[in-house]
Amino acid sequence: MTSTSSEPDGFEAWLRGRVPERGLRSKGASVLEVLLTQPRRVSYSSAAETAELAGVNVATVSRTAQALGFSGWSDLQQELRARYLSSLSAPEVAAAQQTEGELGGASLRRDLDSLALLNRRFDEQLIRTIAEAIARARRVVIVANGSYYSVGSALGHNVQLAGYEATVVHDDAELANALSRTEPGDVLIAISFWRLYQSTVTAAEEAHARGARVFALTDAASPALTAASEEVVLIPAEGVAFFPSLAPGLAVAQAIAAQLSAVDPERTRRSIEAAETQWSRFRLLHRRPRLG
Structure with missing residues (x-):
């Protein structure tokens, strides 16, 4: 992460601010530590990959996401990635995404994925x-x-x-x-x-x-x-x-x-x-x- 992670409006402050007052159990704390120390990697990882990084099972990743106020891993990951990308400059964003293939088609597919997520979240x-x-x-x-x-x-x-x-x-x-x-x-x-x-x-x-x-x-x-x-x-x-x-x-x-x-x-x-x-x-x- 960049230096913004320690600022009141930074990534780390946002994530730690979502931890419930009672705290997290040891395995949940391990998931949180991975989120804090490897935000780029987990922003693009599956729940199973994140679980492997934290040394826990997939169910623990899902429960940790819920403890942090999300419906599950996909919702947490979406906002995690948005927060992470907001800490980067435009050139850094392009480098972080590492999109493969033709960008025109990739852009369309990304929009379709985002609209599907929006539909699932729609209030x-x-x-x-x-x-x-x-x-x-x-x-x-x-x-x-x-x-x-x-x-x-x-x-x-x-x-x-x-x-x-x-x-x-x-x-x-x-x-x-x-x-x-x-x-x-x-x-x-x-x-x-x-x-x-x-x-x-x-x-x-x-x-x-x-x-x-x-x-x-x-x-x-x-x-x-x-x-x-x-x-x-x-x-x-x-x-x-x-x-x-x-x-x-x-x-x-x-x-x-x-x-x-x-x-x-x-x-x-x-x-x-x-x-x-x-x-x-x-x-x-x-x-x-x-x-x-």
Whole structure:
């Protein structure tokens, strides 16, 4: 590991912070030690391989994962890898993954695997909570930077189409101005993956301090982002080469928008009809529906 492992927001602090107060039994402690000392290796190992490294059986690895607050090894491994990769630079990430074969196909397969994991983890109630918060909000601010802006932009576009006001912010000056107007009754959705943008974390902290409801979409929330957020949606975001995957984040954005459309179907219907009228007026679409 890098030196970040000893910092409050580092890998080691995160993992040790999940150990229950009663501690772990000796065999569980052996598994924990392997996780702490060989994070790269176990991030890409099976439960059986991890068990061999720790000198225990596979059942002990599964029980240790559950003791640390995960449903099993696969869920622990996913977040373990996200935390490990977040400690690396872009060149180090590419070297750590060591993807074989054509990267285009590897990228597609990685996205399919991540979507399958997302589906297994999917929490309908959590998505409903976010959608209902958006519907009740006085004002919705969506914060996303870099390539993650695509996730925020898609979410903001569809929130507006569903009949609700939302602003997508990726400029730091604009973000500071938006936060200066934040108050109770507002909602802030913070979207950031991999090493996290500091401005996004700061926005979440400021919005929380001002009484707004904060929700985070991320692959591995920092303690600061977790503390500021009412709910955190953990989304697999590992890609290939230098690039985090955006497909699972976009899928969650679409899920939130779809659920939002069911909160007040009549409001959404009116909004979509009004938008359709303007699309026709401005002749935006190459193919237009027939009238009458």
